[in-house]
Amino acid sequence: MDKNKAILAVSMILVVISTIIGIINISMNSTKAKYSKSSGKAFLKDAGVGAALIKIEGAIHSGRSSYDSVGSDTVLAKLRDIGGRPEIKGILIFLGSKYNNIRLSTK
Missing domain, CATH: 1.20.5 (Single alpha-helices involved in coiled-coils or other helix-helix interfaces)
Structure with missing residues (x-):
């Protein structure tokens, strides 16, 4: 026992x-590894480990983003915001298209 x-x-x-x-x-x-999401679709995720992910899905056009498309001005604003942050050491850009056709995103 x-x-x-x-x-x-x-x-x-x-x-x-x-x-x-x-x-x-x-x-x-x-x-x-804390992640934050913007409202709506996840556009930017940044991590305390020194990397940022910009996720671009849908139609790309000039100007500001709308609900169902991504504007070039919005992407550039996010890139400038990330560029000013010393804790971010790298940027990953994910381009996703529901049509999987690069000719549909020429801008």
Whole structure:
């Protein structure tokens, strides 16, 4: 019986230690990669790890963005905003088109 109690005690201690390590790991990682989204479609996501993602989906046109399309002035404003932030070390631009045709986005 004493051997079973010792095994159970060691097992419980290991469970408690691994739970504490897991909680610490989750809390440390959540502060390293916080993402923020603009309202509506996710246009800009920036991370504390030094990278920004600009996601462009839909028709691209001159001017400001509307609900269903992306304007070049809005993209340039976001790029200028990111360029002024010293914590951002890189920019990833994702271009997505529902038609998958580069000729439809010539501007």
